[in-house]
Amino acid sequence: MQTEKVVNHIVDWLKDYATNAKINGFVIGISGGIDSAVTSTLCAMTGLDLLCLEMPIHQAPTQVSRALNHINWLKENHDKVSMTQVDLTPVFDQLIEELPSVENEESRFMSLANTRARLRMTSLYYFAAIKNYLVAGTGNKVEDFGVGFYTKYGDGGVDLSPIADLLKSEVYEIAKYLGVNQEIIDAAPTDGLWGDDRTDEDQIGASYPELEWAMAMNDQGKSADDFEGRQHEVMKIYKRHNTSNSHKMNPIPVCEIPKNLK
Incomplete structure (x- = not known):
């Protein structure tokens, strides 16, 4: 892969799309994982506004710290990057209290994991509407078109997908080229929807x-x-x-x- 040319192509594509749509910039959820780190960096490189949302829901501390470290790195290297933290844990807990119990606890557990992603999607579009931003998706080609490893109308609910034609290995290659924090590159991929340390590989x-x-x-x-x-x-x-x-x-x-x- 011609990494530098691919990076420039994506950045130009993002900027052209937003400019032609008369959009001010992008909003993206930062998870502490490789995909959101690369996508947010590419969005920041357009020179347009970038709002990074950190939206914990009973999140592992290591995921939160990686996300915050990445956002700080972006802000140090790009002028138009801002950050907002939205603690969705109490919202999620209140929703659970209001939902009726079910006999099949396994299906309920899976449904609530997907509910976390949908709460985050709702928050992203809240800010997108207020600021005239586009919601940037973070799915890669394997997830989006191979095994469908994402939540329908959750992290799959986006306005555009900058890295959806890149394999996971290519995302890592771009991350290294961009200088993404090593702790993110080294971290095992996880969707962060379970409140524990299970990885994507564990689930798939x-x-x-x-x-x-x-x-x-x-x-x-x-x-x-x-x-x-x-x-x-x-x-x-x-x-x-x-x-x-x-x-x-x-x-x-x-x-x-x-x-x-x-």
Whole structure:
């Protein structure tokens, strides 16, 4: 990958899009992870306004500290970066109290994890509307178009996606080129929706390098039956997530009314 040229391309694309839309800048949620760090840095490089939101919901202290350190680094290196902290923990806790209990605790637990992402999306659009900003998405290609590892109308609810055509390994390459804090580069990827230290790999069952390989094999028409051992298992994992999360990655189904019924 021609890293410098890719960076310049994305920065120019962001600036042109915002300028043509008569938008003042961008708002982005900073999680302490690699994707939001790279995306926010690229947005800051446009020279337009960038509002970084830090929105903890029972967040691990290490995630919060990485997020704050990154925001401070951005502010030191770019003039138009600002930061707002919105503690969503009491909002989330109050919502849980108001929601009725259910018998299936496992499904409730998953639903509440996704609710965290949707509360953050609501907060991002609150500030976007007030300041005439665009909500910048942080999803990479593997998450957005491979395994669908994001929350529908949560972190998937954005105005534009600067890094969605980059594999996770390419995001890391850009992070190193940009000088993103080493603690973020070294941190295991996590969606931060559970209040514990579980990683993306823990949830998906495969690492990002493995998923990138499976995505490439799938694009070549390969299936799990074409491989043995760990590769066979990884292909099964990839295909399972790709299939079950297709509702996120495909356009919303529209019931088309036959002309003779209108």
